[in-house]
Amino acid sequence: MTTDTPARLLTLLSLLQTPREWPGGELAERLGVSRRTVRRDIDRLRELGYPVRASMGADGGYRLVAGKAMPPLVLDDEEAVAIAVGLRAGAGHAVEGVDEASVRALAKLEQVLPSRLRHRVATLQAATTALTSGDGPSIAPETLTVMASTVAGRERLRFAYRAGDGTESRRVTEPYRLVSTGRRWYLVAYDLDRDDWRTFRVDRVGDPFPTGVRFTPRELPTGSAAEFLRRSMRRHNDSYEVVVAFAASAEAVAARLPAWLGPPEPAADGTSCVWRATVSDAPEWLAVRLALLGFDFRVREPAELVACVRELGARLSGAAGDG
Template sequence: MTTDTPARLLQLLSLLQTPREWPGGELADRLGVSRRTVRRDIDRLRELGYPVQATMGADGGYRLVAGKAMPPLVLDDEEAVAIAVGLRAGAGHAVEGVDEASVRALAKLEQVLPSRLRHRVSTLQAATTPLTSGDGASIAPETLTVMASTVAGRERLRFAYRAGDGTESRRLTEPYRLVSTGRRWYLVAYDLDRDDWRTFRVDRVSEPFATGARFTPRELPTGSAAEYLRRSIQRRQETYEFTVAFTAPANDVAARLPHWLGTPEPAGEQGCVVRGATGDPVEWLAVRLAMTGLDFTVREPAELIDCVRELGARLSRAGGA
């Protein structure tokens, strides 16, 4: 019999999170308490925000259903390891659609994982090789979780950094946001030694260290970290502008195209136009546009138009047309 009420509530919650209906008598037997105690514990869970649905009948039953808010979850060892491995695999390769929220979730989970489970996660990840798209460099998940923790906790971050030309330096920063471009992770931060805002490619960061010193976030020169990163990349490399018309609604295009390439603008009854700028090779942009699975027409630049034509002809030949 479980006499400790908090422990019994956690055990009850763990049972209810199994997707099935639990008869009141079975719950009472599992917990070693009376049915009346089970009903009281169910009421306590409801007060804590867990949407427990009761059904009428000879024995009665309880089921955890979807509610208006996301309550805390109770995970067993296998579930915690599975989630951590999945988040690590996605975060470490900047997979499109896996953004800062996933890294924050990973940081929270690994913060409370017992050492035995953390070792299991590391062993599983070392034994597997993910198949990812794009040419983004791999990143140690520990690097991302340290960075995400300092962003969330407004804590100064120190790390070693290797620039594109190979120059190595030590940086002390006030981290603002982590931004994923779909192929790479970037850190937008205020560099205290240079007294200015900077962007850092996370795959070039090593030895990240949370100093413990708190700070009040400064105001970015632009409205968002994503916009600041976009402008920063454009300043550092030769870019070109492009215009592409899609014969699909703007919402459909936005769901299939990385946001940093541009925001689809409605045009006509069922079409839209994307205008943007990038420093990526035109070959990569042509393939990325084709990966949307939507019909489109490139309006500019001429280099991208030629590339799309050549790509289409090459694919036709490969298909035997």
């Protein structure tokens, strides 16, 4: 019989988080208590914010349903390992849709994992090779989780940084946000030595170290980390302007474009739009990315992207036996 009420509540919660309905008698048998105790424990879970629905009947049943807020989850060892491995695999590449929120979730999970489970996660990931990988450079998940933790905790971050020309330096920053572009991760932070805002490619960061020094966040000049990154890229020599016309509404195109690239401008007819952006990715990659959006489009600028799209179209037509 489970006499420790907190331990019994955690066990009960773990059972209820299995997607099924549990008869009261079965729960009582699993916990080694009376049905009355089960009912009292159910009431305690409801007071803690867990939406437990009871069904009528001879034995009665209980099911955990969706509520207005996300209550804490209770995971067994296998579930925790599976989630951690999945988050680490996604965080290692700047996969579209795997943004800072998932990295924060990974940081929280790894912080509370027992050492035996952290070892299992690391061992499983080291022994696993993905069939496909992202277009961008791989990043150690530990680097992202350290950065996400300092962003959330408003803690100064120190790291080594290698610039595009190979110059190496040490930086002490006040991290503001992590931004995923779909191929790469960037850190937007205030550089204390340079007394100014900066963006850092995370794949060029080494030895990130939380200093333990807390700070009050400064106001970002652009108000949005994504907008700051766009403007930062515009200042770099390797960036270029893109103008693309789509035969689709601005809402439809915006739903498939990475948010950091900015929304397209709707045309007067409401059925087409024009997308203008500053990018630093290779034109070959951008040509493929535009084709995967699933809309008819025409590239207006630059000429290099026009040539890449034309070459891609010819190659795909040839592969299909049409030319």
